[in-house]
């Protein structure tokens with residue numbers, strides 16, 4: 025069923041009885057042309073573009089829980105293309121362009137809102153670094169505007185500009201940055217893939233990867249063995265466990281990242297804002313909740329929940345930046361398992377096993393990457409070659425020294 | 441989360457700095473093959489369950505510690521000073 029305004033009115037008149045489930049619930053077949061392990065944002069977009077761009081429709085997505093139960097439904101939904109280094113720059117630029125056409129392409133409202141992103145700076149040195157980053161963004165064909173203090177004050181009058189510890193010097197404004205509804209992105213891609221014939225199989229955990237003579241031949245699952253000559257591992261925080269099924273040891277450490285949401289308030293924060301002197305960023309959801317977060321909890325974890333020291337740190341940073349939020353009540357907080365790589369950049373590549381591909385290492389920035397990651401992973405799985413905008417996301421780049429260290433913090437996984 | 445430092449007793453997690461997996465204790469020789477350095481710096485078992493990792497008692501006695509803990513439950517199972525390990529100091 026195509027969704028449209030007319031459809032909504034028609035259904036409204038007849039008691040909304042005509043809506044159909046957005047995707048089927050098929051049983052797994054004995055064999056597919058390709059299997060994608062993981063039904064998060066990246067797995068679903070990979071399936072969608074395999075079907076749409078490469079005509080591969082005899083494929084399945086295997087998800088151990090329900091679609092969207094992982095990080096795709098846990099993130100703080102920021103979408104931006106403000107990266108600096110070659111490798112990241114062209115990739116995220118491509119992703120933002122896909123975002124801009126996504127709703128029409130999917131016929132699905134993902135509530136993509138280009139409300140503008142402002143990264144604040146608090147010293148002369150930081151201003152120089154942001155000016156340089158802005159120039160790189162413009163060179164890449166994206167948008168960036170360097171705001172001075174008065175420019176920021178006009179847009180965000182509620183910030184604490186005068187405080188002595190971290191006075192605000194200005195901000196780098198990225199007008200095309202913004203947010204999107206995270207679950208809707210998973211659902212939109214799921215529906216789009218299903219409509220092209222992809223089998224989305226839930227409650228199906230992959231427990232083994234079959235390899236014969238250096239070639240992948242299929243997977244073992246909680247719903248039986250399934251054969252396929254091509255398999256993609258797209259499981260974010262669980263990448264190390266799944267890759268180990270094929271004998272691989274990845275350059276990944278899993279860490280916890282928390283997020284918070286307050287009770288619904290009237291519109292008060294119109295943009296996405298990030299603090300430059302402590303990890304804190306905030307936006308307001310369309311429902312009115314303030315959505316914010318900060319740094320990792322810093323130790324390797326699979327707990328899907330964080331600890332109090334980081335809660336305290338995030339609240340402190342928020343109060344330092346915008347004391348007006350102090351009266352808002354926090355409704356919920358949660359955590360997601362991040363696949364942290366040693367340079368903070370992702371991997372989309374072949375593996376040493378023929379026919380086995382991997383897409384991982386998204387750190388805490390993989391939501392904005394969902395369209396381009398699926399696009400490039402599908403290209404890789406269909407053609408065997410890296411897509412040009414993801415050509416530097418190699419699995420062996422740490423061994424060869426071709427790291428893409430956007431933060432410049434070295435090889436420690438939790439520092440990116 | 442509280443960590444039982446062998447020298448200082450049980451202290452709040454905030455006093456400790458997390459470095460990474462125990463792999464950091466086995467530093468390859470300078471002339472070791474690139475693969476050994478890649479494994480040392482980047483590649484990890486990354487278990488969902490019991491792990492051993494390195495922590496530094498930053499706001500305490502400044503000891504490097506090997507903490508055995510569960511990454512799923514956050515339970516701390518054992519703590520020993522790196523300096524007390526057989527084979528000497530780090």
Ligand SMILES: Cc1cc2nc3c(=O)[nH]c(=O)nc-3n(C[C@H](O)[C@H](O)[C@H](O)COP(=O)(O)OP(=O)(O)OC[C@H]3O[C@@H](n4cnc5c(N)ncnc54)[C@H](O)[C@@H]3O)c2cc1C
Pocket residue numbers: 061062063064065066067086087088089090091092093094095096097098099100101102103228229230231258259260261262266281282283317358359360361362386387388389390391392393
């Ligand atoms: C609190 C938080 C805030 C964030 N904020 C942002 C942000 O503002 N902007 C941004 O760009 N990014 C953000 N991110 C990062 C982003 O959410 C992730 O990088 C991205 O969602 C990861 O890719 P995914 O959607 O495919 O992962 P997931 O949704 O986690 O998908 C992986 C799937 O694989 C499944 N799986 C695992 N093992 C198996 C198995 N053995 N068999 C079958 N299936 C399996 C899991 O159940 C899961 O559904 C944030 C993350 C968190 C946690």
Ligand SMILES: [Zn+2]
Pocket residue numbers: 445446447448449497500501502503
């Ligand atoms: Zn101590």
